[in-house]
Amino acid sequence: MSEIKDQATEELLELRTSIDNMDAALIHVLAERFRLTKKVGKLKAEHDLPPSDKAREQSQVERLRHLASQADLDPEFAEKLFSFIVKEVIRHHEQFRENTV
Amino acid sequence: MSEIKDQATEELLELRTSIDNMDAALIHVLAERFRLTKKVGKLKAEHDLPPSDKAREQSQVERLRHLASQADLDPEFAEKLFSFIVKEVIRHHEQFRENTV
Numbered sequence: 001m002s003e004i005k006d007q008a009t010e011e012l013l014e015l016r017t018s019i020d021n022m023d024a025a026l027i028h029v030l031a032e033r034f035r036l037t038k039k040v041g042k043l044k045a046e047h048d049l050p051p052s053d054k055a056r057e058q059s060q061v062e063r064l065r066h067l068a069s070q071a072d073l074d075p076e077f078a079e080k081l082f083s084f085i086v087k088e089v090i091r092h093h094e095q096f097r098e099n100t101v
Numbered sequence: 102m103s104e105i106k107d108q109a110t111e112e113l114l115e116l117r118t119s120i121d122n123m124d125a126a127l128i129h130v131l132a133e134r135f136r137l138t139k140k141v142g143k144l145k146a147e148h149d150l151p152p153s154d155k156a157r158e159q160s161q162v163e164r165l166r167h168l169a170s171q172a173d174l175d176p177e178f179a180e181k182l183f184s185f186i187v188k189e190v191i192r193h194h195e196q197f198r199e200n201t202v
Contacts, residue, residue: 008148015141016157022134023161024168027179029130031172033123040116047109056117060124067125071132077189078128084185088178 033085034092041093045100051093057086134186135193142194146201152194158187 044051061079068078145152162180169179 005148008144008150012141012144012150015137015144019134019137019141020161020164022130022137023165023183025130026127026134026182027165027168027174028172029123029126030179030182031169031174033120033127034174036116036120036123040113040120043109043113043116047106049109049113060121063121064124064128067128068132071129073128073132073135074189078131081127081131081182081185082124084182088175 030085034089037089038092038096041089041096044093045097051097052090131186135190138190139193139197142190142197145194146198152198153191 041051043049061082064078064082065075068075142152144150162183165179165183166176169176
């Protein structure tokens with residue numbers, strides 16, 4: 001019994017190492033994504049392009065839901081996460097506009 | 102003027118293509134992360150290990166905040182995102198327990 005438990009604990013540690021690697025990947029992909037959206041914000045502000053683009057956002061949501069389904073990730077969760085990230089992007093855009101006005 | 106605007110539109114499309122690639126990466130890393138946490142949930146349920154581990158969560162938060170800072174990503178945002186993902190993990194664990202009881 002104790003040996004089985006030890007084996008389970010070892011397997012748990014193995015899984016946690018992989019989860020930690022995935023989290024590091026998430027952080028770095030997100031960091032890069034915000035670098036890109038900051039450039040978008042700057043470009044839009046400089047060229048007086050509209051700050052939000054509903055058609056673009058709608059197509060992003062549809063694409064992400066589709067990708068999520070294919071990867072066996074709940075599409076509802078993917079959409080909620082996308083909204084969460086977009087809120088942060090908008091916050092950055094607003095900060096940028098405030099700092100440049 | 103129109104040429105500059107065309108150039109800005111082209112640059113915007115370039116940036117959007119990169120953002121779409123980052124989003125696809127996020128979806129796939131998240132899908133893999135949930136595959137791993139589902140295995141963790143199954144292992145914990147099978148071996149009667151405690152479902153939550155506050156010390157582990159605390160060290161994950163600290164590590165993620167540190168990684169975020171290094172990558173110039175707002176640590177507050179990283180922590181909020183982590184909580185958002187962990188909530189979904191707990192929902193999966195609960196579903197799993199309900200389905201196996």
